[in-house]
Amino acid sequence: MTLPSFRHSEDPGPDFAALVRRMGLSPVVPDSPVDARLTITHGTTCVAVRYPGGVVMAGDRRATSGNFISHRTIEKVFPADRHSGVAIAGAAGPAIEMVRLFQLQLEHYEKVEGAPLSLEGKANQLSQMVRNHLPAAMQGLAVVPIFAGFDTARSAGRLFQYDVTGGRYEEFDHASTGSGQMHASTVIKMGWRGTLSADETIDLVLRALYEASDEDSATGGPDLLRGIFPVVATITSSGFERLDDEDLEARYLSILGQVATERGGSR
Amino acid sequence: MTAPFYVAPEQMMQDRADYARKGIARGRAMVACTYDQGILLCAENPSRMLRKISEIYDRIAFAGVGKYNEFDQLRIAGVRHADLKGFSFSREDVDARSLANQYAQMLGQVFTHEMKPMEVEILVAEIGHDSAGDQLFHILYDGTLVDETGWCVLGGEADAIGSRMKEQWVEGGTFGEALQAAVGALAGPDRTLVVSEIEVAVLDREGPRRAFRRVEDEDVTSVLGSNDTNIDT
Numbered sequence: 001m002t003l004p005s006f007r008h009s010e011d012p013g014p015d016f017a018a019l020v021r022r023m024g025l026s027p028v029v030p031d032s033p034v035d036a037r038l039t040i041t042h043g044t045t046c047v048a049v050r051y052p053g054g055v056v057m058a059g060d061r062r063a064t065s066g067n068f069i070s071h072r073t074i075e076k077v078f079p080a081d082r083h084s085g086v087a088i089a090g091a092a093g094p095a096i097e098m099v100r101l102f103q104l105q106l107e108h109y110e111k112v113e114g115a116p117l118s119l120e121g122k123a124n125q126l127s128q129m130v131r132n133h134l135p136a137a138m139q140g141l142a143v144v145p146i147f148a149g150f151d152t153a154r155s156a157g158r159l160f161q162y163d164v165t166g167g168r169y170e171e172f173d174h175a176s177t178g179s180g181q182m183h184a185s186t187v188i189k190m191g192w193r194g195t196l197s198a199d200e201t202i203d204l205v206l207r208a209l210y211e212a213s214d215e216d217s218a219t220g221g222p223d224l225l226r227g228i229f230p231v232v233a234t235i236t237s238s239g240f241e242r243l244d245d246e247d248l249e250a251r252y253l254s255i256l257g258q259v260a261t262e263r264g265g266s267r
Numbered sequence: 268m269t270a271p272f273y274v275a276p277e278q279m280m281q282d283r284a285d286y287a288r289k290g291i292a293r294g295r296a297m298v299a300c301t302y303d304q305g306i307l308l309c310a311e312n313p314s315r316m317l318r319k320i321s322e323i324y325d326r327i328a329f330a331g332v333g334k335y336n337e338f339d340q341l342r343i344a345g346v347r348h349a350d351l352k353g354f355s356f357s358r359e360d361v362d363a364r365s366l367a368n369q370y371a372q373m374l375g376q377v378f379t380h381e382m383k384p385m386e387v388e389i390l391v392a393e394i395g396h397d398s399a400g401d402q403l404f405h406i407l408y409d410g411t412l413v414d415e416t417g418w419c420v421l422g423g424e425a426d427a428i429g430s431r432m433k434e435q436w437v438e439g440g441t442f443g444e445a446l447q448a449a450v451g452a453l454a455g456p457d458r459t460l461v462v463s464e465i466e467v468a469v470l471d472r473e474g475p476r477r478a479f480r481r482v483e484d485e486d487v488t489s490v491l492g493s494n495d496t497n498i499d500t
Binding site for chain 2: 003016019020100107111
């Protein structure tokens with residue numbers, strides 16, 4: 001690989017995605033529906049909830065191909081940079097590629113410009129990426145992310161929901177995406193209050209993913225046998241922090257106990 | 268028709284080299300050296316916004332002296348090269364040696380083929396997983412690539428600063444010792460540098476994935492003991 005150099009009028013500036021396009025490294029967009037002929041691996045339910053200290057983001061671990069479970073440990077929640085995270089649902093391959101490009105985009109901008117993008121700027125960048133992905137989405141490779149971060153300028157957590165066309169909508173309490181989103185967001189809607197603590201928010205999010213997995217076959221529940229739990233992260237003034245599995249296991253055991261009690265102990 | 272005057276190739280190269288060296292000597296120098304936990308980069312730079320030292324990749328830093336717009340252009344090309352390489356292959360495959368080679372090629376090309384050589388000297392530093400893996404690549408205006416060990420000096424008065432550095436720098440020293448040696452060498456016996464005139468950054472061996480970190484003025488002051496660098500040796 002040689003050092004990339006450009007004429008002044010063609011210089012991509014701090015935009016890494018544009019640099020990738022200039023270098024001819026962008027993926028080819030299929031010219032006919034892909035999902036009609038191939039089974040595409042899909043990732044499913046992700047949620048993000050705001051609380052006074054920041055945002056909690058979570059996603060289940062299942063990937064499905066048609067009616068098969070193709071992976072039990074896929075991850076759909078990623079740090080985008082120090083103070084933000086991105087969660088994805090949709091065709092797993094392009095989704096993970098989009099996250100990689102987005103993470104690099106933020107880091108590249110920061111290095112070239114010498115200062116990080118604002119949270120709003122990051123949200124808009126992701127919007128453009130989803131928009132550029134529309135031709136592939138039309139062929140059955142849709143990717144729908146959620147973006148959340150701690151806005152250091154405002155000292156508050158913020159979250160953004162997207163649609164396949166790149167539409168960007170700021171949400172003020174919670175956002176969800178994927179096949180289990182309806183069930184998950186109902187649980188969150190019922191339990192959400194503006195004054196929840198980080199702990200209570202995490203429990204609410206775990207309960208939402210549990211209920212989604214109970215209704216939607218494409219969403220994975222807590223797997224106590226194999227020790228597989230959702231990816232849960234908090235984004236606060238101290239940055240993106242992922243919860244460890246021991247903590248999640250303890251929380252899930254108590255949620256399952258609670259569910260059993262609610263059912264009156266009957267099976 | 269007028270025929271161009273004949274200029275001997277030796278003379279032409281000599282003129283270009285003199286031109287580049289003069290341009291570089293007009294700016295202020297910088298020093299890089301290893302210490303027990305990483306690599307220290309320290310430049311004399313009165314500007315807070317126009318940086319001489321910056322991050323290229325997870326474990327790679329860049330420093331340039333001479334003409335700002337020219338080395339900044341090289342810096343951005345380096346960030347692009349590294350990010351594209353990491354994107355196409357993997358993060359582990361991005362290394363300072365290949366980047367330094369690319370810089371050497373580019374500077375060599377410009378030196379022989381363009382109207383004017385670049386008036387820059389640059390450094391590509393990579394922090395290893397142990398001190399044996401630390402690398403300092405020093406690239407001159409004509410594309411000469413030097414693999415330095417322990418420390419290196421870029422810019423005008425490199426010989427004088429280098430001889431002071433040789434006396435003061437100790438292998439495997441602490442960050443404080445390295446910073447004192449570097450600032451002492453840059454300042455020299457007759458001069459005092461204030462903290463606001465030096466730019467300091469490190470590649471931290473035990474740090475997070477992105478090893479590059481700028482050292483704040485307060486931390487520099489606390490190491491140097493006072494607000495100036497009149498370190499008598």
